[in-house]
Amino acid sequence: MIWLAVAIGLVLTVLGATASAALITVSRADLADAVSRRLRGASESLDWLVSAERELAAATATTGLGIAVLAAGLSAVVDAITGALPLWGVLALLLLVALPFVLISGYVLPRWLTAHRASRVAERLRPLIRPWARVISLFLPEPARRPVADVRTLWRQGSPGAMGSDELAMVGSVITFAQRPIREVMTPRTKLVAIPEGAAFDEIQAAFVQSGYSRLPVYRGTVDEIVGMVHVFDLLKTAADSVPVRPVGVAPGSRSCGD
Template identity: 30%
Template structure:
């Protein structure tokens, strides 16, 4: 008795078909849509076919599953009988009715193990590993053939898809919904993975992480506190305004009326240039200059609540055509000020211009550093490497010291915390103005025995 080599070829073909559908599914679900669109724009026909399939992920899964199932069923049918014929051909000289029954049972067990091995290794694992490693290349190669298979078997695929949808809805699951995208934490993992593989430099990884964290930061956490706002009264003269701007090195100043917390507008230095030019011409011609009225020059100010997420502020500044906003609490009282630079510094780190003092070295690199009491806790960690938990309500270095002391401190008072000493250097009435942070010497470890 002989066996047909065609049946062996059929088994090999069915394993290959199974591997094709398994690899195609993984390749198409792993490839980036942006990469496919780029390849389609370059004229690769397979890329457009892949995009067509991915436009309906549920249908794509149905197509590949139908192909895998048909190949697996065919493999189970052809594999056992083919191996049986091989065993019969090998043992034909000693075949008897009894041994023939034994060979039939043996062929079933052996074929199950052998076919399962080749089916799993060559029909599943290897194609899927290749698809993960070469997702974009394989996706454009398999997509046209998969699209043809879908069109040939469209009726059966639609029946499978709709049947699955009915059962899904019956189980009260999210049937038929187009899901996708990544959560914030998933995006961070993707970015960190890209950084680890060398696709992104470290500073870009940090910036992307900070952008993703902006939604968790409120305006109150980064604003300039009301006590630290440099502003000018609405009745100030031109000389007073210019002097304040020069001393503060600010291009914009809030304007208040009556009391500093009653901000009525913003003054930009560019609006002073025509006034200064008009005064200069008046002096040259010997005639009196026009009376200076600050109210004519100031611009409307933007007002935002202190609870507003920082992620919305750049758009708020853009729509409001402003670089500065006043921050109010729940009662409408101004509690601080926020600028575009404050928001950008949360993404790229401290921005220094030619007028800013050079920032200190990180405290982890220096034994001692002096800071303002208004230094934010977030800045202590990002700029100086000092970690202080903020779960007790304070947001500044002064707030931390007030909490730890439990009273209004005096100059010279200090707090020891986490290996550092925080000493109050200067007080302005009841406000902590200046603080020195210094490392404490490590305590020697004494042996006991």
């Protein structure tokens, strides 16, 4: 019975820790892809972060349960073996056998299993984790829609050094920007740098040099009537007398930037 408890604890510990490592790695990769698509202008939903959080909670709970069962089983084994040993012998056995056993099963082995195959491991373990995640979700509070906080939590749960603070700041900034309403990022008309319709090539070039922007709006008559946009790259690809004016979209100020 004691060895059965040790075996069950070992299986639960390895399963939970391996699932956690794989899910974190895969979720971080998915998050990086989502940010990349956002940077290219795509509309990317982050609702999957909620299910990822549930799955990670289930995997973590499995690991904790496994460690508890494993510790109880190992304690019984140690008691049976060390009945006649002095205290220092018991401590030595715990430090040299029990502790490394728990570390290997709960940390080293899961990291080794997911080092180069996290996606495949996550795909195989998700069917086992998802039912448990549904049970766990019954006892967890309803998640607030705070994807930036979820992003930072997910990023920090990965292996140390896998992502630096610069990458974390970029991810959080992109998602924060995508959630802000357009009216909060609009430039006031008094500070708007724009080009009059029909401006000469030299005038357009000078406006880009002085402003430092890569895109400038084109207005007709006054800045209240924007008719298009000029991109600085177009100055390098077209003739001086044919700078293309690109169309611009119109959106209400209440819409989020990510939309």
